[in-house]
Amino acid sequence: MSNLFVFGFAFILFALVKNGVSMDYGAALTKSLLYYEAQRSGKLPGDQRVQWRGDSALNDGKNGGIDLLGGYYDAGDNVKFGLPMAFTVTMLSWSVVEFASQLEAKNELKNALSAIKWGTDYLIKAHPQANVLYGQVGEAGSDHSCWQRPEDMTTSRNVFKIDEQHPGSDLAGETAAALAAAAIAFKQSDSSYSSNLINHAKQLFDFATNHLGEYHNSIPAGGFYSSSGYEDELLWAAAWLARATYGKQYLDFIDRPNISGGTRSMFSWDDKYIGAQVLITKGVADGKIPRIGNLDQYKTAAEQFICNCMQKGNGNVQRTGHGLLWFQEWNNLQYVTSATFITTVYAELLAKTKGSIQCPGGNVWSSDLLASTRSQVDYILGSNPKGLSYMVGFGYNYPKRVHHRGASIASIKKEPKPVGCQEGFDLWFHKNADNPNVIDGAIVGGPDRSDEYSDMRENYQQAEAATSNTAPFVGVLARLA
Numbered sequence: 001m002s003n004l005f006v007f008g009f010a011f012i013l014f015a016l017v018k019n020g021v022s023m024d025y026g027a028a029l030t031k032s033l034l035y036y037e038a039q040r041s042g043k044l045p046g047d048q049r050v051q052w053r054g055d056s057a058l059n060d061g062k063n064g065g066i067d068l069l070g071g072y073y074d075a076g077d078n079v080k081f082g083l084p085m086a087f088t089v090t091m092l093s094w095s096v097v098e099f100a101s102q103l104e105a106k107n108e109l110k111n112a113l114s115a116i117k118w119g120t121d122y123l124i125k126a127h128p129q130a131n132v133l134y135g136q137v138g139e140a141g142s143d144h145s146c147w148q149r150p151e152d153m154t155t156s157r158n159v160f161k162i163d164e165q166h167p168g169s170d171l172a173g174e175t176a177a178a179l180a181a182a183a184i185a186f187k188q189s190d191s192s193y194s195s196n197l198i199n200h201a202k203q204l205f206d207f208a209t210n211h212l213g214e215y216h217n218s219i220p221a222g223g224f225y226s227s228s229g230y231e232d233e234l235l236w237a238a239a240w241l242a243r244a245t246y247g248k249q250y251l252d253f254i255d256r257p258n259i260s261g262g263t264r265s266m267f268s269w270d271d272k273y274i275g276a277q278v279l280i281t282k283g284v285a286d287g288k289i290p291r292i293g294n295l296d297q298y299k300t301a302a303e304q305f306i307c308n309c310m311q312k313g314n315g316n317v318q319r320t321g322h323g324l325l326w327f328q329e330w331n332n333l334q335y336v337t338s339a340t341f342i343t344t345v346y347a348e349l350l351a352k353t354k355g356s357i358q359c360p361g362g363n364v365w366s367s368d369l370l371a372s373t374r375s376q377v378d379y380i381l382g383s384n385p386k387g388l389s390y391m392v393g394f395g396y397n398y399p400k401r402v403h404h405r406g407a408s409i410a411s412i413k414k415e416p417k418p419v420g421c422q423e424g425f426d427l428w429f430h431k432n433a434d435n436p437n438v439i440d441g442a443i444v445g446g447p448d449r450s451d452e453y454s455d456m457r458e459n460y461q462q463a464e465a466a467t468s469n470t471a472p473f474v475g476v477l478a479r480l481a
Contacts, residue, residue: 023381025481026106028441031393032474033108035441036092036115038406039467041080041150042070042122052411052437056150057157060137061125064159068137071122074225075466076404078150079143082126082135083171083215083225086178087269088467089119090240091341093181094275095475098345100185102478112474113185120182120197123175130203135171135215136160140224147405147424151412154421160219168215172208173233174272176201180240198244205237205250228270235259236272239279243288251292254280260297263304263315266327267338269468277302278342282349303357306346309339310372312361320451324379330461333380333390333446334469340376341472343369344479377476380443385451391473392465393440400434401457403464407439408457429457443469 037050041057060080061068072088074081096103096112103109126134142155162168183197214230216222227233235254242250254276261273277298283289284299307313309325317339318326327335347369350356357364375383382389382397389398402408409419409428414436419427435457442465447453453462 023378023383025377025477028381028391028394029103029106029108029474029477029481030111031391031441032470032477033111033115033441034393035439035465035470036072036118036467038439038442039072039074040070040118041073041078050440052413053406054151054412057137057153060157061134061159063157064134064161066128066134066159067125068122068134068159070118070125071137072119072467073150074468076402076407076460076464077140077143078148078153078155078405079138079140079224080122080136081221081225082123082133083174083221083227084269084466084468085119086123086171086174087272088471089116089123089178090174090181090236090275091338091468091471092116092119092474093178093185094279094341094345095471095478096185097181098348099475099478102481106478106481108478113189116182116185117193120179123179124196124200127175127200127204131207131211132161132163133168133172133175133204133207134159134161135168135219136221139220146421147409147429148419148421149406149409149412149424151406152418152420162215162218164211166218167211167213168218169208169212169230170227170233171215172204173230173237176204176208176237177233177240177272179204180237180244183244184240198241201237201241201244205234205241208234208237225269231259232261232272232276235261236276236279239276239283243279243283251290254289254298255292255294257294257297260301263301263308265315265317266335267305267342268335274302274305274342277305278345282345285349285353302342302346303359306343306357306369307359307361307364309343310359310361310364310368312359312364314360318449320447320449322379322385322451323375324384324447324451325376326449329448331445331464331466331469333443334466336376336380336446337443337469337472337476340373340476343373344476347373348479373476374480377473377480380446380473384447386447386453388453390444390446390453391470392442392444393438399444399453399455399463401455401463402435402439402442402444403457403460404435404439404442407435407437407442410436439465441470443473445469
């Protein structure tokens with residue numbers, strides 16, 4: 001396909017969307033869930049749809065005397081990092097909790113639950129004792145010095161855990177949140193599995209609150225997924241357990257004064273305050289959480305963040321010249337997708353209560369939130385100056401050289417000869433050609449502040465996708481589809 005043709009098509013696509021022709025959100029939803037099959041670690045199931053992947057990391061945990069088969073690779077590398085993996089599971093679960101009927105209508109509920117279960121099965125394995133949680137498999141340094149398919153890995157698969165002597169309240173708290181959220185998602189279809197998830201979540205919450213500490217001081221995740229603190233994860237976990245169990249312990253925890261986190265600047269794998277604020281606010285409105293003393297603090301803080309996203313607050317989120325929410329240079333779309341999830345869920349709440357948010361810059365209604373969400377989603381899917389979909393595989397013009405080891409190397413099923421550590425850089429990473437495998441549904445880091453994007457494997461700041469980018473998008477797409 002010539003560059004002229006691609007440019008012409010991109011311009012036409014941009015013009016069509018700008019003039020009101022709707023995106024195929026259903027197709028994007030399907031691809032968003034396919035992405036998680038491409039990120040699977042372990043023995044792949046018989047119903048695996050992403051056929052260019054193969055079994056990988058089949059001995060994970062053995063050198064630590066534990067079975068840690070399964071779970072997800074976090075991004076374009078081959079490490080299993082517990083904190084972003086758990087956040088991914090929480091957001092996939094929240095998507096099902098809020099939008100199960102829409103997922104079912106698009107025949108994607110089964111796939112969403114499968115994506116969640118691939119994560120929760122692993123997290124259960126990683127929690128063999130009440131106060132032990134394995135939080136990482138693989139060493140980031142050695143992994144990043146090689147460019148290999150996960151099926152060929154020759155790097156260290158050492159395992160790392162938190163325990164009573166080496167705590168990690170943020171990791172244990174986020175994992176508790178993930179399992180509690182998943183328990184709600186599975187309650188109707190598999191009550192026994194749901195109960196097991198709750199039991200693990202309760203133990204992990206107790207572990208997190210009784211042995212305080214940041215997990216990156218106990219396992220070597222620093223430099224990749226360092227935590228800014230654990231207070232948000234404890235609140236997040238308590239909110240999900242309160243929603244799942246109505247337990248007094250968790251209700252008392254969230255009813256304490258001055259723990260809402262205040263107005264936040266973003267919602268991410270590292271900062272869960274906004275998620276907790278909205279979850280609690282919606283829980284009160286839905287009657288899932290009783291109206292007790294200090295819960296108005298969450299509603300106030302959540303709405304201030306939303307006002308800022310809507311450009312009607314006192315500390316508005318910046319935007320690019322063409323309207324994309326702008327949080328930071330590195331992997332900006334991660335924060336955009338999570339923000340759109342928040343505005344989508346809150347739009348549903350306002351529609352149900354027939355209310356509005358009284359922002360400093362004027363009232364915001366449900367329809368305003370959905371219109372804003374749609375504009376951000378459309379930008380990501382191609383309604384932008386480059387006419388480029390930042391969801392890989394969606395449309396005709398999307399990133400072809402994603403920073404991803406498996407996607408950038410020929411499938412092991414086509415070229416079974418193992419690719420060596422440095423050989424991968426020589427033969428594939430530096431190759432001036434598109435990736436041989438399309439990693440459908442992956443959302444890359446996205447454009448810079450000037451709406452520019454460079455489609456190069458070396459450009460990991462913009463061209464790497466991560467599981468936490470796409471997870472919030474699943475629920476948003478289900479609502480729009």
